[in-house]
Amino acid sequence: MLTIKNIYLKKGSPPKQILQGISVCFPQGEISLLIGRSGAGKSSLMRCIAQLETTYEGEVLFNGQTLQGLAASRRAQTLSYIAQGYALFPHLTALDNCSQPLQVATKMQASEAKQKAVAVMKSLGMAEYVSAYPSELSGGQQQRIAIARALALDPQILLLDEPSSALDPDNSAQLAKILRELASQGKTFVISTQDMLFAEQLQGTCYCIDNGRLQGNETLKINNCNINK
Amino acid sequence: MDNTSFDLILRSLPLLLNGLALSLQIFAIASLLSLVLGSIMGSLTCRRLRCRWISSAIEGITFVLRAVPVYVQLLIAYFVLPDLLGIELEAFTAAIIALSLCSAGYTAQIVRGGLNAVPNEQWEAAYTLGYSVIDSLRFIIFPQLVRNILPSLTGEFDALLKSTAILASIGLLELTRMGMNIVSREMDPLPIYLAVAGLYVGISAIINIISRKLEKRLRYVNN
Numbered sequence: 001m002l003t004i005k006n007i008y009l010k011k012g013s014p015p016k017q018i019l020q021g022i023s024v025c026f027p028q029g030e031i032s033l034l035i036g037r038s039g040a041g042k043s044s045l046m047r048c049i050a051q052l053e054t055t056y057e058g059e060v061l062f063n064g065q066t067l068q069g070l071a072a073s074r075r076a077q078t079l080s081y082i083a084q085g086y087a088l089f090p091h092l093t094a095l096d097n098c099s100q101p102l103q104v105a106t107k108m109q110a111s112e113a114k115q116k117a118v119a120v121m122k123s124l125g126m127a128e129y130v131s132a133y134p135s136e137l138s139g140g141q142q143q144r145i146a147i148a149r150a151l152a153l154d155p156q157i158l159l160l161d162e163p164s165s166a167l168d169p170d171n172s173a174q175l176a177k178i179l180r181e182l183a184s185q186g187k188t189f190v191i192s193t194q195d196m197l198f199a200e201q202l203q204g205t206c207y208c209i210d211n212g213r214l215q216g217n218e219t220l221k222i223n224n225c226n227i228n229k
Numbered sequence: 230m231d232n233t234s235f236d237l238i239l240r241s242l243p244l245l246l247n248g249l250a251l252s253l254q255i256f257a258i259a260s261l262l263s264l265v266l267g268s269i270m271g272s273l274t275c276r277r278l279r280c281r282w283i284s285s286a287i288e289g290i291t292f293v294l295r296a297v298p299v300y301v302q303l304l305i306a307y308f309v310l311p312d313l314l315g316i317e318l319e320a321f322t323a324a325i326i327a328l329s330l331c332s333a334g335y336t337a338q339i340v341r342g343g344l345n346a347v348p349n350e351q352w353e354a355a356y357t358l359g360y361s362v363i364d365s366l367r368f369i370i371f372p373q374l375v376r377n378i379l380p381s382l383t384g385e386f387d388a389l390l391k392s393t394a395i396l397a398s399i400g401l402l403e404l405t406r407m408g409m410n411i412v413s414r415e416m417d418p419l420p421i422y423l424a425v426a427g428l429y430v431g432i433s434a435i436i437n438i439i440s441r442k443l444e445k446r447l448r449y450v451n452n
Contacts, residue, residue, distance in 0.1 A: 052353050076359025087354035090449050091372045104368060105359025133449045153358065 002026040002079075002157055002188060007048050007058035009041075009212075018044045019056070020212040026190050028156075031183045031204030034192040041212040042192035043084070046161050049190065050081035062157065073105045080150035081159040085166075086142045088134040088149070094121065095130040098149045105153065113152075120148045124178060140171035147178070157188045164198040176201035234420035241411045241421060248407030249428050252393045255324050255403065259393075260386050262329035267336025272366070274337065275344035277352055287337070294334025300395050303327040307399045320399045328396075332389045339385060343378035344370065376447040383440035387433055394429075404428060 002025070009019040019041050026032040034042040048056045051067055060067045062078055070078065088097050098117035102108045108116070121127050124144045134142055143163060150158055160179075164172040176198060183189055183204075193199050199206065208215040270291055274284045294302075307323035310316075318326075347370050355365035397406035408425040412418045 050357055052356065072356070072361055073359045076357065079357075081353075081357040083350050083354065085350055087348075087350035089351065089354070089369055089373075091376070091447070100368060101358040101360070104364050135449055149358070 001028055001063060002049070002190065003059075003061040003064075004045070004049065005059040005061065007045065007056055007060075009044055009048060009053060009056040011044070011053075011055075018212050019048065022058075022209070022212070022214050024207060024214055026157075026188060027205075028188050029183060029186045031179060031189040031191060031202050033199050033202060033204045033206045034190065034209055035194065035196075035199060035206050036192075036209035037194065040209045042194075042209050043161050044212075045209065046081065046159050046190065046192050050079065050159055051075065052081070073107075076101070076105045076153050077155055079157045079159065080153060080155040082146045082150055082161065082163065084162045086134075086146040088142055088145055090134050093131050093133055094126065094137065094145045094148075097134070097145055098152045101149060102152055117148070117152050120152045121145070124148050124151075139166045140168075140174070143167065143171070143175060144178070151182070151187075155187075157190065158182075160189065160191045162192055162194070164193060164195045169197070172198045173201055234417070237415060237417055238420050238424045241415075241424065244407055244411060245404065245421075245424060245428060248402055248404040249432070251401065252390075252396075252403040252405075253432070255321070255328065255393055255396065255401075256386075256390050258325050259328035259332060260389055262325070263332035263336045263385075263389065264382075266329065266333035268340050270333065270337035271340025272344060274341050277344065277349070278362070291334045291337045294330055295338070297331075299327065299331040299392050300398070302331050303395060303399060306330075320396075320401050323399065324393075324396045324401055328389060328392055331392070332385060335385050335388075336382070339378050339381045340374065343374045343381075346377050347373050372447075376444070376449075379440055379444050379447070383437060386436055390432060390436070391429065 004022055004024045004026075007019050007022045008017070010016065011018050022041075022045060034045060036042050044053065047053045048058075049060050049067075051060070051070075067075060067079065088094075089100075092100060095114060095117055098121060099110070099113040102113035102116060103110055118127065118130060121130060124147060126141065126144050126148060129137060129141060129145070132141075134145070137145065143166075147158075147160075163175060163179075167175060172195065179189060179191070179202060189204070191202065191204070270287045272278055273280065274287050274291070297305075303324065306327040307318065307320060310323070310326070311318040351369055351373065352365060355369045360369065393403055394405040396403050397409060400406070402410070404425055408421050412421050415421065
């Protein structure tokens with residue numbers, strides 16, 4: 001269980017309160033959706049959970065253990081974050097993008113890492129693109145490589161920031177299907193999105209964020225969530 | 230130019246090539262030192278790796294290295310430094326110190342700019358995938374940096390090669406000085422100085438060809 005306790009975040013100059021005391025529990029093996037308007041604080045909350053923001057107040061706990069100060073390799077195997085623009089490494093092939101983190105973070109042998117990376121890429125239908133560079137792939141393919149790269153490390157939680165923002169409806173639906181399958185295998189997903197159709201396809205639990213606050217104390221079902229609130 | 234001029238060039242060529250060899254030797258050592266020093270100083274002053282006092286101190290040093298003309302730095306290294314430190318410094322060593330430090334000031338700026346141009350998302354992706362700062366630099370950032378800065382770095386090394394001509398002023402028999410010596414003996418400056426200029430152009434062309442080939446190899450696409 002991923003638990004967020006009283007997260008406050010100030011950013012900018014002069015400092016502006018971005019997150020105002022968010023507390024929430026994301027259940028294991030489920031898809032949790034952070035829904036809200038642009039600037040509501042979804043991405044900032046994701047960045048706090050991924051430990052990319054260093055100045056937030058509050059706690060991020062996984063199974064009762066804090067993520068702050070966790071060793072890099074341990075953190076990467078607990079939680080993986082996929083940014084909105086995917087942030088694939090442009091100088092590495094798709095296969096190296098997926099296998100190099102295994103070698104660097106978990107000190108896995110190169111051959112074993114490549115084998116594992118190929119297997120993950122295959123499971124996402126990307127086996128034929130092993131030697132392609134990110135610039136040679138479409139947005140949807142890049143998205144899947146980014147997911148494969150994160151999955152290769154076998155993290156327990158995956159954070160995806162606006163994963164459908166650059167995808168057409170077909171690719172969005174395909175991505176939703178892949179994520180549902182992975183969740184059914186026990187992976188925990190926290191996904192931020194303002195794409196309501198994509199959110200509906202994911203069939204996850206919906207949490208509305210507005211003005212840096214979680215709206216309501218209870219889990220809201222997708223149909224009850226009004227992002228214009 | 231008539232036949233005697235070509236004859237003079239041919240006769241002087243072994244001496245000019247000797248001078249060129251010394252120029253290249255100094256250029257190679259100075260550019261290597263400039264690259265190492267510049268990379269360290271540039272890395273420590275980039276946005277992502279700034280440490281308050283160290284970065285400010287390095288920025289001050291690189292500013293001075295860029296502000297003082299390379300000729301003045303050479304005179305300081307050859308005439309002032311030995312007195313100041315109470316040591317003997319050969320012209321060759323003084324030349325290396327002056328050229329590499331001056332060039333390192335510019336290389337640091339190029340590296341700093343190149344590192345700042347690598348998107349922040351790349352650093353963050355490396356971080357979330359469990360890379361340490363050193364691993365991030367080694368596997369993710371520097372390979373992208375090389376591509377970003379290659380053209381500017383080539384320009385800097387071109388300038389460094391041409392700067393070796395001022396070493397004539399401290400008596401080093403590099404290419405320009407060798408040309409001057411031949412001219413004072415033969416009293417025919419045109420062919421000799423044209424040959425000297427031609428040799429600089431040749432070396433510069435080789436540097437640029439290597440740089441272009443490297444740029445092509447770093448295109449991140451399959452051919």
